[in-house]
Amino acid sequence: xxxxxxxxxRVLCILLFAACGDHSPPGPSYTVETISMxxxxxxxxxxxxxxPNGKLVxxxxxxxxxxxxxAKKTWKxxxxxxxxxxxxxxVSNSELLIMQRPELTRVKDTDGDGSADLYENVTDAFGIxxxxxxxxxxxxxxxxxxxxIALNASSPGGSMRKEVRxxxxxxxxxxxxxxxMFSAVPxxxxxxxxxxxxxxxxxxxxxxxxxxxxxxxxxIFSALITRATGLERxxxxxxxxxxFMVILQALSGQRGGTGVIHFIYQ
Amino acid sequence: xxxxxxxxxxxxxxxxxxNAFGQKKADMPRVIKLGVATGFxxxxxxxxxxxxxxxxxxxxxxxxxxxxxxxxxxxxxxKVVEDALKLGDKGPSMSYIPKSxxxxxxxxxxGPNDTKxxxxxxxxxxxxxxxxxxxxxxxxxxxxxxxxxxxxxLPDIKTDPNIxxxxxxxxxAHHPIHTTEVLKPLHPYTPVAPYLYRVFIEGASPAAIAxxxxxxxxxxxxxxxxxLRFAWEGGxxxxxxxxxxxxxxxxxxxxxxxxxxxxxxxxxxxxxTDIYNRYYKGYRLVNRYPEFHYTIEGLDMYELIYPADNGIxxxxxxxxxxxxxxxxxxxxxxxxxxxxxSAGEWVGPRLKLSPQEAKQFSIIMTKKKAVK
Numbered sequence: 001x002x003x004x005x006x007x008x009x010r011v012l013c014i015l016l017f018a019a020c021g022d023h024s025p026p027g028p029s030y031t032v033e034t035i036s037m038x039x040x041x042x043x044x045x046x047x048x049x050x051x052p053n054g055k056l057v058x059x060x061x062x063x064x065x066x067x068x069x070x071a072k073k074t075w076k077x078x079x080x081x082x083x084x085x086x087x088x089x090x091v092s093n094s095e096l097l098i099m100q101r102p103e104l105t106r107v108k109d110t111d112g113d114g115s116a117d118l119y120e121n122v123t124d125a126f127g128i129x130x131x132x133x134x135x136x137x138x139x140x141x142x143x144x145x146x147x148x149i150a151l152n153a154s155s156p157g158g159s160m161r162k163e164v165r166x167x168x169x170x171x172x173x174x175x176x177x178x179x180x181m182f183s184a185v186p187x188x189x190x191x192x193x194x195x196x197x198x199x200x201x202x203x204x205x206x207x208x209x210x211x212x213x214x215x216x217x218x219x220i221f222s223a224l225i226t227r228a229t230g231l232e233r234x235x236x237x238x239x240x241x242x243x244f245m246v247i248l249q250a251l252s253g254q255r256g257g258t259g260v261i262h263f264i265y266q
Numbered sequence: 267x268x269x270x271x272x273x274x275x276x277x278x279x280x281x282x283x284x285n286a287f288g289q290k291k292a293d294m295p296r297v298i299k300l301g302v303a304t305g306f307x308x309x310x311x312x313x314x315x316x317x318x319x320x321x322x323x324x325x326x327x328x329x330x331x332x333x334x335x336x337x338x339x340x341x342x343x344x345k346v347v348e349d350a351l352k353l354g355d356k357g358p359s360m361s362y363i364p365k366s367x368x369x370x371x372x373x374x375x376x377g378p379n380d381t382k383x384x385x386x387x388x389x390x391x392x393x394x395x396x397x398x399x400x401x402x403x404x405x406x407x408x409x410x411x412x413x414x415x416x417x418x419x420l421p422d423i424k425t426d427p428n429i430x431x432x433x434x435x436x437x438x439a440h441h442p443i444h445t446t447e448v449l450k451p452l453h454p455y456t457p458v459a460p461y462l463y464r465v466f467i468e469g470a471s472p473a474a475i476a477x478x479x480x481x482x483x484x485x486x487x488x489x490x491x492x493x494l495r496f497a498w499e500g501g502x503x504x505x506x507x508x509x510x511x512x513x514x515x516x517x518x519x520x521x522x523x524x525x526x527x528x529x530x531x532x533x534x535x536x537x538x539t540d541i542y543n544r545y546y547k548g549y550r551l552v553n554r555y556p557e558f559h560y561t562i563e564g565l566d567m568y569e570l571i572y573p574a575d576n577g578i579x580x581x582x583x584x585x586x587x588x589x590x591x592x593x594x595x596x597x598x599x600x601x602x603x604x605x606x607x608s609a610g611e612w613v614g615p616r617l618k619l620s621p622q623e624a625k626q627f628s629i630i631m632t633k634k635k636a637v638k
Contacts, residue, residue, distance in 0.1 A: 037454075038454035039451075039454060040450075040451035040452075040453060040454040040455070041453070041454040042450075042452075042509070061509065062452065062453060062505075062509060063463060063464065064453060064454065066454070075454070077454070077455055080453070080457075080461065081461060081462040081463045081464055081475075082464055083463070083464035083465060083466075084513075100464060101464070101472070102464060102472065102473035102489060102490075103473070103489070105548070106548070110550075116551075117550060117551040118548070118550050118551075119548050119549050119550070119551075119556075120547065120548035121489070121546050121547055121548040124473065124489070124490075124546065128471075128472040128473060129472070130466055130472035130516075131514075132512050132513045132514035132515075133330070133512075155330040156330055156378065157328075157329055157330030157331075157378065157512075157514070158330070158512075158514040159514065161466065161471075161472055161516075162468075163469075163470065163471045163472075164471065164472060165471050165472055165473050165490040181330070
């Protein structure tokens with residue numbers, strides 16, 4: 001079995017195990033199906049989603065977006081050349097919104113040949129310093145038609161490129177700039193809201209790697225944010241953004257802009 | 267203190283130190299230094315020691331994330347990783363070291379740019395003792411093997427099942443390939459020019475787009491600058507640094523750059539001489555060639571780039587809508603190419619285009635014969 005896929009399955013199993021607890025009664029079950037990946041793919045998977053027609057769409061580190069037909073058990077190339085596509089929002093069978101490093105992109109098949117020919121910039125109103133850690137996540141859509149995207153903070157383990165996008169402001173970097181995560185171009189470490197009018201508005205800051213955003217059942221403000229393995233917190237704590245801002249204020253300056261957040265969503 | 271007494275005291279001190287040094291040298295531990303490489307990896311994924319050898323493992327955390335190091339009984343790595351995960355909220359305070367007989371020795375969590383070590387005596391029993399970082403999520407890929415053996419011989423690293431597999435890093439066919447390297451395909455298909463990568467590349471913003479054209483010509487169009495930045499002949503890109511580990515790298519150009527824009531942005535109107543507000547809108551593939559779309563000051567600009575028919579160069583096809591004034595296209599004599607155009611009038615290094623001419627025109631750039 002493919003390594004990347006196997007790893008995802010392991011992580012899923014762990015999360016499910018953690019979610020179920022030791023003594024919970026058996027709940028609804030599901031079937032685990034192994035899908036073999038196309039030959040030649042380095043399947044470091046960025047995002048997975050389902051199309052309305054039941055097909056599976058997935059994006060990979062080297063920029064491919066592939067669609068799997070469960071009936072035929074075949075993979076087909078839908079799009080290519082994207083920069084670390086880590087999030088897919090399905091608009092229709094022929095149209096996806098894909099979060100890649102430089103922008104949120106509308107990737108669309110306009111001529112019906114099964115592969116995308118339009119790569120439209122939906123928003124790129126945020127900075128990139130070129131630091132490797134500046135992964136971008138999302139989008140998720142709320143009931144009012146706003147999209148939320150999440151932008152990683154930059155890492156002291158990486159560099160800033162000579163030429164960046166956005167205005168550099170190093171205020172808030174720690175002493176020698178080597179110790180802690182930082183946000184030296186606009187909105188690194190922020191969750192952003194894209195309104196239907198196309199304005200990109202910052203809504204929550206101080207996040208190191210907000211690699212999972214979603215909504216609670218009431219769908220009040222509340223994008224839920226998970227955070228990847230961090231400086232000293234465990235994997236995938238879920239935070240509620242509503243409470244976030246307050247807590248971050250208390251911690252601002254402590255960690256070069258990326259606070260250790262002590263609120264856990266309940 | 268009399269001088270003689272002082273000298274005697276010093277001699278005794280030196281003798282004591284020397285004696286201690288002699289003793290220490292006899293049972294001084296062998297030092298094994300480990301760092302952290304990109305992509306959840308110890309810098310050494312295996313090493314060999316002798317049974318009952320005294321060892322000191324020093325873990326220097328050169329990563330931006332915290333890591334620990336646990337040495338487990340043979341075959342117990344995954345069990346220890348899962349035990350560490352079960353610590354839950356207690357994990358951080360316990361340095362993710364589960365209380366288990368399977369854990370032989372441990373270096374607690376080491377923060378970024380920090381160093382910690384552990385001293386122990388290697389097991390008398392020969393075997394393969396895994397070492398692993400048990401911070402949640404890390405343990406499945408961040409591990410290695412301590413071989414305890416008299417022989418000093420390690421199995422072939424390419425097939426060693428006790429170490430994490432090495433990632434396949436991308437190299438283009440134009441990149442010189444080391445003879446022992448196995449060339450794996452870069453994608454589940456063979457890219458045929460024209461094709462592109464959005465990629466980090468030197469000489470452009472982080473929002474760059476690198477395009478491979480037929481005739482072994484490539485160019486970099488920058489979505490932040492809304493402009494063609496440079497072009498090269500030869501191969502396309504070597505993404506191997508970019509695609510291995512965490513990707514703290516840029517794609518390497520394979521070939522020779524023959525054009526580099528020196529204007530910052532070539533278009534200018536009569537009314538405005540300053541830099542325009544440019545908004546990148548995206549690209550559409552026309553027979554797989556990208557046609558870029560951006561706006562400046564109310565103008566909709568489209569640019570589609572083909573390889574030149576003759577010689578090394580590019581044909582840049584522009585469509586511009588909304589022009590009501592004269593439009594200028596500026597060039598620089600040191601940018602490596604000579605210019606012709608399908609419309610407009612050249613005034614020195616500048617092409618003057620009427621609003622009508624600006625609607626659709628081509629600029630052909632050809633590599634100069636002798637570039638100084």
